[in-house]
Amino acid sequence: MPDKLITMSRAESPAQVSPRRPVMLAIAGDSAAGKTTLTAGLVEALGPERVTGVCVDDYHRYDREERRSLPFTPLHPDCNYIEIMEQHLRQLATGQPILKPVYDHATGTFGRPQLIEPTEFIIVEGLLPLHTKLARACFDVSVYLDPAEATRREWKIRRDCRKRGYTPEQVLAELDRRARESAEFIRPQRAHADIVVQFAPLDGAAEDDPLSAIVLLRPTIPHPDLSAVLTDDTRRALHLKLMRDEDGKPVDALHIHGHAPRELSGDVERLIWDSLGVDRELPETLGMIEPGVRTEPLALSVLIVLYHMLAARTANSRRADG
Amino acid sequence: MPDKLITMSRAESPAQVSPRRPVMLAIAGDSAAGKTTLTAGLVEALGPERVTGVCVDDYHRYDREERRSLPFTPLHPDCNYIEIMEQHLRQLATGQPILKPVYDHATGTFGRPQLIEPTEFIIVEGLLPLHTKLARACFDVSVYLDPAEATRREWKIRRDCRKRGYTPEQVLAELDRRARESAEFIRPQRAHADIVVQFAPLDGAAEDDPLSAIVLLRPTIPHPDLSAVLTDDTRRALHLKLMRDEDGKPVDALHIHGHAPRELSGDVERLIWDSLGVDRELPETLGMIEPGVRTEPLALSVLIVLYHMLAARTANSRRADG
Numbered sequence: 196m197p198d199k200l201i202t203m204s205r206a207e208s209p210a211q212v213s214p215r216r217p218v219m220l221a222i223a224g225d226s227a228a229g230k231t232t233l234t235a236g237l238v239e240a241l242g243p244e245r246v247t248g249v250c251v252d253d254y255h256r257y258d259r260e261e262r263r264s265l266p267f268t269p270l271h272p273d274c275n276y277i278e279i280m281e282q283h284l285r286q287l288a289t290g291q292p293i294l295k296p297v298y299d300h301a302t303g304t305f306g307r308p309q310l311i312e313p314t315e316f317i318i319v320e321g322l323l324p325l326h327t328k329l330a331r332a333c334f335d336v337s338v339y340l341d342p343a344e345a346t347r348r349e350w351k352i353r354r355d356c357r358k359r360g361y362t363p364e365q366v367l368a369e370l371d372r373r374a375r376e377s378a379e380f381i382r383p384q385r386a387h388a389d390i391v392v393q394f395a396p397l398d399g400a401a402e403d404d405p406l407s408a409i410v411l412l413r414p415t416i417p418h419p420d421l422s423a424v425l426t427d428d429t430r431r432a433l434h435l436k437l438m439r440d441e442d443g444k445p446v447d448a449l450h451i452h453g454h455a456p457r458e459l460s461g462d463v464e465r466l467i468w469d470s471l472g473v474d475r476e477l478p479e480t481l482g483m484i485e486p487g488v489r490t491e492p493l494a495l496s497v498l499i500v501l502y503h504m505l506a507a508r509t510a511n512s513r514r515a516d517g
Numbered sequence: 518m519p520d521k522l523i524t525m526s527r528a529e530s531p532a533q534v535s536p537r538r539p540v541m542l543a544i545a546g547d548s549a550a551g552k553t554t555l556t557a558g559l560v561e562a563l564g565p566e567r568v569t570g571v572c573v574d575d576y577h578r579y580d581r582e583e584r585r586s587l588p589f590t591p592l593h594p595d596c597n598y599i600e601i602m603e604q605h606l607r608q609l610a611t612g613q614p615i616l617k618p619v620y621d622h623a624t625g626t627f628g629r630p631q632l633i634e635p636t637e638f639i640i641v642e643g644l645l646p647l648h649t650k651l652a653r654a655c656f657d658v659s660v661y662l663d664p665a666e667a668t669r670r671e672w673k674i675r676r677d678c679r680k681r682g683y684t685p686e687q688v689l690a691e692l693d694r695r696a697r698e699s700a701e702f703i704r705p706q707r708a709h710a711d712i713v714v715q716f717a718p719l720d721g722a723a724e725d726d727p728l729s730a731i732v733l734l735r736p737t738i739p740h741p742d743l744s745a746v747l748t749d750d751t752r753r754a755l756h757l758k759l760m761r762d763e764d765g766k767p768v769d770a771l772h773i774h775g776h777a778p779r780e781l782s783g784d785v786e787r788l789i790w791d792s793l794g795v796d797r798e799l800p801e802t803l804g805m806i807e808p809g810v811r812t813e814p815l816a817l818s819v820l821i822v823l824y825h826m827l828a829a830r831t832a833n834s835r836r837a838d839g
Contacts, residue, residue, distance in 0.1 A: 256632075258629070276616060276632060278614060279614065279615075279616045279632070282608070282613065282614075286604070291604065292600060292601065292604075293601075294598060294601045294616075294618055294630075296616055296630050304629075305628075305629035305630065306627075307580070307626075307627035308616075308618050308627065308630050310578075310598060310601070
């Protein structure tokens, strides 16, 4: 303790005391791809006091009224303050506070900006967090959510009708209107993510069958040693497969089976959780998308991303101490 | 030109091309000290396309409603996002854009933030731009407006009643409520300014007599050579006097006489204007505080500050070229 006090008083001003760098996680994906759900799962697992959430869709340049007369949708980079987003991400990544703009999705207008002070982990989710090289350089781990398009449309209709007051026809028309910009600006971010999570029904599954997930683990970051988890006993819950991605590049694909027995998935989850060394119990609600409805592929995806956030934290601490 | 293109294409990304640094001017002072009037005069003289105005009172932390239950006024640094202000000043000083918060003084609430892209000159005015060392380090030239207290009270009553809908009694009560924090946080900035402008009636002047001004020129920046202007012919309009400031430190004091004949002051103004090399005519409206009402001390103060902004620009260009 005395050592620390001496160091502090030697510094010329508090701003020169280099703050501990937070772990920066990006969750990119199209509208209703599951970004908020994944974020909520991570916050729950780590505890809200350790995590700061930032939605970069708040960096919209125009309000809803102004956009009516413009030729592009919020998916277009020109519709967003990309340079300010880059600036703020850089500031957060170096442990500085930001005054973040706030866009109210309910009213389509801008509200009072919000002070964000970095905590141990920062989760940045939105449509375009991986759009530019400068933005990508700010992240320790990046995730792209890539659900099957039919699944995403279903999710978007359900959410926008329930929570944002639209009719299904309005949502479908909006999806069509956005399709070109989605392909041009959102989807290319997939190639830059360390982890791609694809939720989809299994081929030939009935409508009510639980979704499965394929988690692509790119060799851009070191992935967990899953040998203790991937055994003959757990094959019904998940298995790993070497495959080629859309672009022909080799990638590890972790297949998580939604139809696996709950007990088996639960065992796997506890096995991973215990290896993480988080100082709390495995949250009961992990993987729950609404009260009573669990999805094990979501729970396992959360745990994989969590592994990477904690690994990045260890790496950052080593750098700070070394 | 070809040289420049080569340099540009060698840079790894546009953000690494160091933008030309703008000239940063601070105008600090208490409420109704004349900050907006001085800013308007400078913008008019330079042309609005070359100047960006930033009011740092927009960095309020609380809206009017929230302040009702708080023990301090907007003059208190804790009532403002000082760290964010410092961050934004640093960004502007290095040629980067900011997304500035916007506080609406009419409604007392926060509005949509505003993108500020630096131009050649940036004028930062407000209650606390010189409060911290990090903020002060961002400025090329700093001004503190220090009108006689009776004059400032008169100005504040006039403005707040005309433009903000208060009664004189309300304004006087607010002035009393703020007096302690004004002395504690606003006034100490005076010691850090390169230039202090004091508007006051001459001793024994009648109520309607024009105000005079004393412009203190601290030896912290090189001041103009006024020998061509300060002659026996112009003594009735202005004179320079070596004196001691309140703190005992030596300072040059330029006395500008409000009662000097308009023609003589006009001659002095043209003499200074011509020496500045601004590529336009001396604005007719220089020193006008409302239609038809001119004050020569204001016009001359604008010209002195203008001299320093242009000198800083020359110094910055030399540094950029060298």
